[in-house]
Amino acid sequence: MNIYRFQGINSVENEIENILKDINYWKEYLKNKNVDYGYYEYKKYVLLAQKEQSELSLYERVDNDYKLILRNNVIVGENQGDKYSEGDKKTPEGAYDLIEKKTGLDQFYGPFALVTSYPNVFDQSLNKNGSGIWIHGMPYNGDREKFTKGCIALDNPELENLEKNLDIKKTVLITSQNEFKKATKDDIALILSSIFKWRDAWKYSNIDEYLVFYSQDFRKADKSGLEEFSEYKKRIFSKNEKKTIKFSNIDISPYPNTFGKLMFKVFMDEEYLSPTITFYGKKELFLEITNNQVKILSED
DSSP: OHHHHHHOHHHHHHHHHHHHTOHHHHHHHTTTOOOTTOEESSOOEEEEEETTTTEEEEEEEETTEEEEEEEEEOBOBSSOSOOOSTTSOOOOOEEEEEEEEEOSOOGGGOSOEEEEOOSOHHHHHTTOOOOOOEEEOOOSSSOOOSSBSSOEEOOHHHHHHHHHTOOGGGEEEEEESSSOOOOOHHHHHHHHHHHHHHHHHHHTTOHHHHHTTBOTTOBOTTOOBHHHHHHHHHHHHTTOOOOEEEEEEEEEEEOOOSSOOOEEEEEEEEEEEOSSOEEEEEEEEEEEEETTEEEEEEEO
């Protein structure tokens, strides 16, 4: 109130933005929230597939906690490890969206399939390929092998019950080879505060502070690396345009991986306004925490 009285509304906004960059604010904000399976402002359901355990669990975000809705036995890809190429018979590891419900399929896949977003931007940056990674059912006629070519399959009644208990648009699928490693409040607080520091550097065209948030291993989906990205951003930032950048519906998912990295996927709504560009859409970041710093590995 005193800032508003003596310095005006713009100073109040600046003070709030400074608070959003403070990790201690986020630690306090998260104090009574369960973030075991991530932090979500939009998504409501987490599907957790643990390949070695042949298990698929559905959690619903209820208030500040997660409620286990169901747990089913599943079959996954014939071969262990993360998927890299078409035909390797491996189930991907990471965090994926559910894109659509596909019906009218061959009876081999059961009543329908839930299509995943593999390969995502991070997968593409690593030159991973293949497609058609689904959650589907079992054949109506005859038996099938006790493994898939990379999909996740479960009994038809369980598939139908699963679909009835989630909203495809509000569900994230997290897949891991071994037992899932839960997120911590310290990690989520660090990510949230870093997002707003990164946004601040972007907003005010501070190129040095901005590039600090990018890993030396940074790659885009088109395989271009940090050097090309840095040169492009330097040209854009040199215009020093006044920008408005707002984020909302921030979702942060743990990202199991085979690199030994502490990784997360961030998906959020972005509003970007400048004299030359108006953008309303989605922003997706794939990042790691290393040496208590957030480093972006890929983005879209």
